[in-house]
Amino acid sequence: MTTLALGCDTISETERAESPTGGVELSLQILRTGEQKYELYKVTAKGEIEYGGGFKAFNGTTGWTGRLTPEEIREFLVVLASTGWCDTEPHDDPESTTRVAIEVRCDEGRHTWSVRGESEEVKKMHALLDPIARRRLESDLDRLPDPNEPPPDATG
Incomplete structure (x- = not known):
């Protein structure tokens, strides 16, 4: 596990x-x-969520930004507090091939960790953020035909 405390970047x-x-x-x-x-x-201090998948995520970049609702922000803060990442190192599974990088900025300062494996804390945070980030797909889904409606008559 790699732990890096980045100065005294308190809020x-x-x-x-x-x-x-x-x-x-x-x-x-x-x-x-x-x-x-x-x-x-x-998750930014502006109350936004950013998402990157595939090579963007691999390279540490995002391609979509959305706004969190006040309720989502409250849930995020509760889940973050439950992870302990603001003051405790995350769990590490040296046998796992999954790599997780966590950077968090809290009242206690900024902390960065690189760990192996998806701990319960990582799974909880992922379970919260993933459905929120899926909003990026709404405009595409809205363009699809309604599956409950019959297809248009192809004979014209």
């Missing part, structure tokens, strides 16, 4: 008051190398 009172997340930020990169499935989720 100021002004930022805490003005930010929808209270200044809290998270980056969660999950690289399932055995499946070649790569995901990157970022």
Whole structure:
């Protein structure tokens, strides 16, 4: 496991008051190398969620940004608190081929970890963020025909 504490990047009172997340930020990169499935989720202090999949995630970049609702922000903060990542190193499974990179900015400062395996904490955060990030697909899904309607008459 790699642990890196990045200075004393604590959240100021002004930022805490003005930010929808209270200044809290998270980056969660999950690289399932055995499946070649790569995901990157970022929650920003602006109350936005960013998502990157595939090679974008592998390279640490995102391609979609959406806004979190106040309820989603509350849920995010509760799940983040339950992970302990603001003050405790994440669990590591040295036998796993899955790589997880976590960067979190909380009142306690900014912490960055690289671990192996999807711990219960990683699974909880993924279970929260993935459905939110799937909103990026809504416009495509809205264009699809309604499966309950008969297909248009092809004979014209």
